[in-house]
Amino acid sequence: MMKKAIYLILICFLSAACSTSKQLNLNVFSIEDDKKLGAEVAAQVESDSSGYKFLDSIKYAFVYKYVNQVRDNILNSGQLGHRNDFKWKIKIIHDDSTLNAFCTPGGYIYVFTGILKFLESEDQLAGVLGHEMAHADRRHSTRQMTEMYGVEILMEIVAGNRAAIKQISGALIGLKFSRNHEREADEYSVKYLCPTQYNAAGGAGFFEKIQSQGGSKIPEFLSTHPDPGNRIEAFKTNKINLGCKGENQFISEYKQMVRKLP
Numbered sequence: 001m002m003k004k005a006i007y008l009i010l011i012c013f014l015s016a017a018c019s020t021s022k023q024l025n026l027n028v029f030s031i032e033d034d035k036k037l038g039a040e041v042a043a044q045v046e047s048d049s050s051g052y053k054f055l056d057s058i059k060y061a062f063v064y065k066y067v068n069q070v071r072d073n074i075l076n077s078g079q080l081g082h083r084n085d086f087k088w089k090i091k092i093i094h095d096d097s098t099l100n101a102f103c104t105p106g107g108y109i110y111v112f113t114g115i116l117k118f119l120e121s122e123d124q125l126a127g128v129l130g131h132e133m134a135h136a137d138r139r140h141s142t143r144q145m146t147e148m149y150g151v152e153i154l155m156e157i158v159a160g161n162r163a164a165i166k167q168i169s170g171a172l173i174g175l176k177f178s179r180n181h182e183r184e185a186d187e188y189s190v191k192y193l194c195p196t197q198y199n200a201a202g203g204a205g206f207f208e209k210i211q212s213q214g215g216s217k218i219p220e221f222l223s224t225h226p227d228p229g230n231r232i233e234a235f236k237t238n239k240i241n242l243g244c245k246g247e248n249q250f251i252s253e254y255k256q257m258v259r260k261l262p
């Protein structure tokens with residue numbers, strides 16, 4: 001039974017059909033499960049065999065301090081449900097060719113130097129971090145697994161055999177979120193930034209730049225996501241609807257940080 005379930009998880013993550021699954025707010029996993037899953041995924045991402053190279057946190061202390069401050073500004077918005085439950089630990093991956101960032105369950109955040117160099121201001125970085133942190137805070141990974149496999153089968157895996165967490169975590173690497181979860185992460189990015197001094201629609205900046213550069217530069221991870229144009233609109237509409245007043249972008253400060261990157 002166990003093997004079959006794990007196999008199903010693996011093939012489902014590779015299949016587009018999974019992303020159309022109905023959105024329910026059920027989650028058979030506990031907060032502790034999210035934390036354990038995240039720690040397992042983080043261990044795999046950070047193992048030598050993953051091939052990721054990380055920026056040294058001492059040599060690049062300025063960059064880490066800067067990015068961590070942006071994260072703290074988001075955490076201090078008071079809008080996250082699991083601010084004190086999850087790790088919210090950032091590691092920067094030295095890879096200029098990847099325009100991406102991701103966050104595991106339980107809040108282990110990974111940011112590629114490629115996206116740091118692509119973005120042009122601090123509010124844009126805050127928007128991207130807010131989006132990734134929302135995936136963890138809204139517990140999208142474990143909600144998605146609950147939706148895909150149903151409560152019964154997962155109760156068997158999770159409750160019956162906690163060791164399976166380790167195996168499930170393998171399937172989480174490379175997980176594609178559903179369109180609804182992407183939309184929700186964008187929405188929460190604005191919500192998190194709204195009480196801060198940032199332009200709360202900062203996340204739109206990433207998509208505006210992608211769009212202005214034409215189709216050829218669209219990173220692979222966006223291909224299954226909602227249309228960039230719709231996402232730009234949604235960021236801006238959400239900002240207006242929530243009455244967010246912040247307008248700061250911190251462009252020169254951001255460029256100063258980028259200059260310290262290798």
Ligand SMILES: [Zn+2]
Nearest residue numbers: 135177182185
């Ligand atoms: Zn996302």
